[in-house]
Amino acid sequence: MTVFIIRRLMQSAFVLLIMSLLVFFGVYAIGDPVEIFIAADADQIERERAMQALGLDQPIWAQYGFFLLNAMRGDLGRSFVFNIPSIELILQRLPATLELAACAVTLSVLVGIPLGMYAGYRPQSRIAKAIMATSIAGFSLPTFWVGLMLILVFAVQLGWLPSTGRGQLGEFLGIHSSLFTLDGLAHLLLPAFNLALFNISLVIRLTRAGMRENMPMDYVKFARAKGLTQRRVVFVHVLKNIMIPVVTVIGLEIGQVIAFAVVTETIFAWPGMGKLIIDSINRLDRPVIVAYLLITVVMFIVINLVVDILYSILDPRVRLADAGH
Amino acid sequence: MVGKIGRLRSMARSLAYAAWAAAAFLALPGAGAAQELVMGLGGAVTSIDPHFHNLAPNNGVAANIFDRLVHQDENQRLIPGLATEWQAIDDTTWEFKLRKDVRFHDGSPFDAEDVVATIRRVPRVPNSPSSFAISTRAIAETIVVDSHTIRFRTSKPYPLLPNDLSTVNIISRKAGEAATGDFNQGRAAIGTGPFKLIEFVPGDRVVLQRNDAYWGGAVPWSRVTIKTIANPSARTAALVAGDVQIIDQVSTADVPRIKSNPQIAISKTTSNRLIYLALDQNREQSPFVTDKQGALLPNNPFKNRKVRMALSRAINRDAIAQRIFDGEAIPAGGLLPTGFFGTSEKLKPDTFDPEIARKLLAEAGYPNGFAMTIHGPNDRYPEDEKVLQAIGPMFSRVGIDTRVVTLPWANFVTQASAPNYAYSLMLVGWGAGTGEVSSPLRSLLASVNKDSGMGASNRGRYSNPQLDEQLSKALATVDDVARAKLLAEASETAMGDVGLIPLYYQVNLWAHRRGIQYAPRADEYTLAFFVRPTK
Numbered sequence: 001m002t003v004f005i006i007r008r009l010m011q012s013a014f015v016l017l018i019m020s021l022l023v024f025f026g027v028y029a030i031g032d033p034v035e036i037f038i039a040a041d042a043d044q045i046e047r048e049r050a051m052q053a054l055g056l057d058q059p060i061w062a063q064y065g066f067f068l069l070n071a072m073r074g075d076l077g078r079s080f081v082f083n084i085p086s087i088e089l090i091l092q093r094l095p096a097t098l099e100l101a102a103c104a105v106t107l108s109v110l111v112g113i114p115l116g117m118y119a120g121y122r123p124q125s126r127i128a129k130a131i132m133a134t135s136i137a138g139f140s141l142p143t144f145w146v147g148l149m150l151i152l153v154f155a156v157q158l159g160w161l162p163s164t165g166r167g168q169l170g171e172f173l174g175i176h177s178s179l180f181t182l183d184g185l186a187h188l189l190l191p192a193f194n195l196a197l198f199n200i201s202l203v204i205r206l207t208r209a210g211m212r213e214n215m216p217m218d219y220v221k222f223a224r225a226k227g228l229t230q231r232r233v234v235f236v237h238v239l240k241n242i243m244i245p246v247v248t249v250i251g252l253e254i255g256q257v258i259a260f261a262v263v264t265e266t267i268f269a270w271p272g273m274g275k276l277i278i279d280s281i282n283r284l285d286r287p288v289i290v291a292y293l294l295i296t297v298v299m300f301i302v303i304n305l306v307v308d309i310l311y312s313i314l315d316p317r318v319r320l321a322d323a324g325h
Numbered sequence: 326m327v328g329k330i331g332r333l334r335s336m337a338r339s340l341a342y343a344a345w346a347a348a349a350f351l352a353l354p355g356a357g358a359a360q361e362l363v364m365g366l367g368g369a370v371t372s373i374d375p376h377f378h379n380l381a382p383n384n385g386v387a388a389n390i391f392d393r394l395v396h397q398d399e400n401q402r403l404i405p406g407l408a409t410e411w412q413a414i415d416d417t418t419w420e421f422k423l424r425k426d427v428r429f430h431d432g433s434p435f436d437a438e439d440v441v442a443t444i445r446r447v448p449r450v451p452n453s454p455s456s457f458a459i460s461t462r463a464i465a466e467t468i469v470v471d472s473h474t475i476r477f478r479t480s481k482p483y484p485l486l487p488n489d490l491s492t493v494n495i496i497s498r499k500a501g502e503a504a505t506g507d508f509n510q511g512r513a514a515i516g517t518g519p520f521k522l523i524e525f526v527p528g529d530r531v532v533l534q535r536n537d538a539y540w541g542g543a544v545p546w547s548r549v550t551i552k553t554i555a556n557p558s559a560r561t562a563a564l565v566a567g568d569v570q571i572i573d574q575v576s577t578a579d580v581p582r583i584k585s586n587p588q589i590a591i592s593k594t595t596s597n598r599l600i601y602l603a604l605d606q607n608r609e610q611s612p613f614v615t616d617k618q619g620a621l622l623p624n625n626p627f628k629n630r631k632v633r634m635a636l637s638r639a640i641n642r643d644a645i646a647q648r649i650f651d652g653e654a655i656p657a658g659g660l661l662p663t664g665f666f667g668t669s670e671k672l673k674p675d676t677f678d679p680e681i682a683r684k685l686l687a688e689a690g691y692p693n694g695f696a697m698t699i700h701g702p703n704d705r706y707p708e709d710e711k712v713l714q715a716i717g718p719m720f721s722r723v724g725i726d727t728r729v730v731t732l733p734w735a736n737f738v739t740q741a742s743a744p745n746y747a748y749s750l751m752l753v754g755w756g757a758g759t760g761e762v763s764s765p766l767r768s769l770l771a772s773v774n775k776d777s778g779m780g781a782s783n784r785g786r787y788s789n790p791q792l793d794e795q796l797s798k799a800l801a802t803v804d805d806v807a808r809a810k811l812l813a814e815a816s817e818t819a820m821g822d823v824g825l826i827p828l829y830y831q832v833n834l835w836a837h838r839r840g841i842q843y844a845p846r847a848d849e850y851t852l853a854f855f856v857r858p859t860k
Contacts, residue, residue: 031739038455039379041758041768043778044743046459053452081371081378082527083452083505093528148558155566163563164365164554166529269554269563271529279369279528279555282704284735 005305012301019297023290024067028060033284037081054080067290076294077287079280086291090273096166097265097272099177101257103192104199105250111196112203113246119204120211121234131204138201147194147267154190162187164269191268195261199253206249210242244314251307259296362546362841365554365569366851373525374508375494375516376447379455384492385850386531386551391494391516394421394440395487399846399855400664401597401760403487407435407495407517413803416482421490423473427540429497430521436472442501447493450505459778460489484803488759519544519854528553533853541854549853564589564836571837573851577650577707583836590838594845595655595662596831598756599765600706602699602716603741603825604633605749607786613698613749617726622695627749627785633823634675635685639723640716641677646829649711653834657827660757660765660816665847667762667799667812672820674827682723694724700741701752703731707831713752716828741784743773751784754831760848762812766796770824787824 034050042050051057055066067077079086119128155163167187170180178184214220215238223233262274269275273292280288368382375387396406408421427435444467448458463486466478477486495517496503503513514522519541520533533549552569554560557576563569565586575583575591583589604627605611611625626632642656655662659672686694699717703710710731720727732740740747757764772788773780779793780786792815799811820827833849842859846852 031735032742034454035738035742036735037378037380039459039758040756040782041764042379042455042459043768043781044775045462045778046456047781049456049458050454054454078452080452080454081380083372083377089527148562151559151562151566155568156562159566163566163568164559165552165568266556267559269529269552269556269559271526271553275528275555282733282735 008301008305012298015301016294016297019293020067020071020290021064023293024064024286025060027284027286027289031284032056033080033286036282036284076291079288080285081283082285082288086287087295089288090276090292090295093271093273093276095175095177096270097258097261097274099179099188100192100195100261100264100270100272101254103179103188104196104257104261105254107192107196108199108203108253109250112200113207115200116204116207117211117234117239120208121215123208123212132208135201135204138197138204141197143194143198143263144267146197147191147264150190150194151267161190163190164267166271191264191270194268195257195264199250199257202249202253203246206246207242210245211238214238214241240314244311247310247314248307251303251310255296255300255303258299360545360547361550362548362571362853362856363550363552363569364851364853364856365552365560365563365572367553367555367557367560367572367574369528369553369555370525370531370551371527372505372509373511373514373522373531374450374505375496376443376450376457377453377505377508379457379492381849382553385852387494387516388518388850389520389533389549389551389853390514390518390522391496392427392518393491393494394423395491397491397760397848399594399844401757401847402666403491403760406491407440411487413484414476416803417479419477419479419483419486420470421475421477423475424540425473427517428538429517430515430536431497431499433497433499435495435497435517437469437475438472439495439498440475441467441469442498443493443495446496446501452505457493460492463489482801482803484800484805484808485759485761485763488761492758520549523548544854545857546853551853561836564838567838570841571835571843571851571856573833573835573849574707575834575836577653579836580651580653580834588839589836590842592835592837592843592845593653593832594847596756596833596849597661597665597758597760597847598706598754598831598849599657599660600709600712600752600754600828600831601657601769601825602636602828603751603753603769603783603785604636604787605746605785606788606824607746611749612747613700615696617693617696619696626689626691626695629689630823631685631689632691633826635682635689635723636720636725637675637823637826638678638685639682639719639725640675640826640828641719642674642829643677645712645715649708649715650829650832653832654829655832657829659762659820659827660755660769661762662830662847665757665760665762666805667809667816669813669817671813671817679719679723686724691724694726696726696728697749698728698730699750699752700730700732700737700748702734702737705734705737706754709752712828716752742782743784746784746786748784752828753782753784755782756849758848762816763796763800766792766812766815766819767800770819771796785825787819789818789822789824792818792822792824 034047038047038050076086079089082089115131119131122128151163154161167178167183168181169176169178172180178188223237262278265272265274277292370382370386372378372383375391393406394408396404398404407424409424411421414420444461447461450456463479463483464477465480468476470476497515500513507513509525511522519536519539521536523534524532531551535544535547554563560572561579564572606627608625610621614622616622646654646656656674658674659668661668701709701713713729713731717727717729741751755765755769768782770787771779772793773783773786795815799808799815802808802811833845835843840859842857844855
């Protein structure tokens with residue numbers, strides 16, 4: 001296992017290097033950041049000053065070399081437009097995104113698995129058919145549209161929930177989060193559901209498929225023959241077996257939800273990382289884009305590692321040492 | 326002075342507003358948070374430091390917290406701010422009389438030393454991506470005459486100093502050495518403005534509190550929250566749901582829906598922003614102008630005034646304003662709407678006439694037209710892509726086969742600007758920050774000159790010695806009346822020569838709940854002090 005983890009980490013360092021190179025030169029190819037963020041009525045003299053102040057007057061390879069040197073020391077540069085170290089900027093926004101992602105993933109597990117199990121357990125029932133039909137809608141409706149509809153129905157028409165923004169933050173054990181106040185939860189509900197909708201559908205489908213596949217299998221018949229209650233058969237033995245694909249997908253989806261909650265965050269004006277990255281791309285704020293994508297890569301690497309380790313716990317037949325090949 | 330009477334009157338009006346507001350909110354059921362204003366604005370604020378980044382949303386927030394020596398009213402005319410009066414005492418010296426009995430949010434009195442500290446700090450903000458140094462550059466020397474009189478010496482006659490200083494926020498001398506971060510955290514964000522900073526959460530909101538000691542009259546709101554809501558539909562939804570009371574940059578698509586809602590009213594005014602076509606008039610062969618078979622034309626037709634005229638006459642500006650903007654755009658014939666300083670009454674939008682356009686093309690030697698590609702952004706100005714898609718066929722109709730290519734602003738602007746100048750004909754916009762016509766003349770039409778900073782955004786590299794001369798004469802004329810006349814003549818020269826093709830002026834739209842009103846501003850800012858409960 002240790003060898004496996006070390007090999008993984010070495011691969012990761014290489015991935016990070018390639019990623020930084022791609023992003024750095026990719027953003028350079030898009031355009032000149034100074035053109036974007038300089039005031040329109042600035043003249044050539046002011047433009048030159050800004051280029052120099054931000055180090056953009058250097059040749060691109062020199063800029064990259066400088067970036068690499070600093071990166072070794074853990075400094076990924078300062079945001080051009082915020083004048084804040086980009087890591088700090090991202091970490092400021094991280095809690096908002098994390099709580100949104102955590103709620104979305106929790107929702108998808110709490111709603112998706114029971115519904116999926118039911119749909120797989122009684123596939124012919126009307127309720128199961130309704131669940132499956134709804135899950136198709138969850139897959140196919142575009143997030144931004146659903147988001148706007150949610151605002152329209154729950155904020156504009158019914159007036160039950162606030163339309164946008166993050167609510168009041170509460171403090172619990174030194175952590176500031178909107179999970180700890182009623183106002184915060186009210187603000188969180190719509191965006192979390194919007195973000196979760198796709199994942200709920202995904203989990204329903206995966207769980208249902210797993211149920212249908214596992215129920216006729218020998219070990220289920222054997223468990224029944226042994227005299228176990230139906231409840232124990234389904235919730236202990238079958239559930240454990242269908243969890244492997246579900247865990248993989250949820251793991252990947254956590255990453256997706258954290259890194260690319262852009263649409264939901266934009267529509268609900270949620271001050272998270274997704275909104276930061278899209279703003280930064282529009283402004284060509286290169287230090288933030290690079291730092292963000294590097295952090296995302298690290299996050300995916302860690303999640304995959306955790307998923308691999310979870311596999312081996314759920315299914316002892318999976319050997320970690322083999323996963324590297 | 327007229328200003329004084331006006332101030333008294335506005336003070337009386339403010340008092341009446343305040344009394345009304347109190348009564349109205351008591352009467353309104355459910356309006357628990359009395360005198361609280363929540364605004365939903367499209368632009369994201371990146372810093373509270375008023376000198377760090379010259380960016381519209383930042384400047385808008387700063388204007389609530391800080392004052393300038395000279396303010397701009399809603400039509401961008403200069404009015405007294407922290408300076409009560411100013412005059413040029415000779416060709417190279419400006420004298421500003423400062424307002425007395427003004428206090429900063431921390432209680433310290435305002436005087437000339439604060440102005441000195443501000444002028445000193447402006448060009449020295451580290452890592453500034455777009456500084457205000459350009460507004461203080463003309464100042465060669467600052468002389469404190471007494472605690473409330475200050476003089477600025479310029480190296481050459483510089484009539485625009487009051488305009489330039491109307492963009493520079495005055496900070497407390499205590500913040501003279503403060504870093505950008507100190508402002509963001511509120512420690513250094515000490516101004517003299519109508520509101521004090523309570524909290525800045527980047528990307529989310531800015532929270533302000535009333536400054537009871539404000540010199541400019543009663544402040545209508547005890548607490549103001551400025552929320553950033555980038556998505557236009559979400560902004561509208563937040564307004565309709567009542568989560569915010571006023572929004573800016575109302576999307577054209579939402580206007581009919583908003584108009585039909587009895588709870589919501591719209592405020593609008595003509596913007597200082599012109600949308601225009603820039604034409605490559607520099608190269609002998611322009612990269613996107615070909616014959617109809619696709620071979621590069623040997624000559625650049627845009628160098629011929631008749632071709633430029635023909636293009637302008639081929640455009641149906643009324644149709645664009647009516648069909649695309651539902652009437653919320655004003656066909657343009659000049660660089661700024663009439664009424665702004667230095668505009669000419671004579672400049673009217675070219676009338677749409679495809680026959681004349683064809684004739685002009687024939688006279689210019691293109692009886693069968695030619696082919697070209699026009700470029701523009703698709704995410705920068707309201708409906709920019711639709712406008713381009715409409716203009717393409719208008720050109721094709723007079724015989725110029727036109728292909729339209731739109732790109733995201735980040736890609737477009739780098740290619741369109743110096744030193745790439747990649748396009749032949751492009752759609753761009755210009756907002757005159759100083760509120761007078763020398764701004765577009767200097768940047769868009771003066772011959773490109775790196776050293777003097779002229780023609781910085783002259784993407785067609787138009788060059789007309791007569792215009793350059795008229796403009797430099799105007800820029801050295803301190804007398805307002807004479808300068809206005811010279812600028813008007815210069816714009817007549819430029820537009821008569823079709824240095825660029827003006828399309829339309831944008832209309833700035835705000836939507837707000839009934840019960841409040843806003844004096845709509847030509848410069849697009851949404852300032853909380855001017856959002857008032859209605860009578």
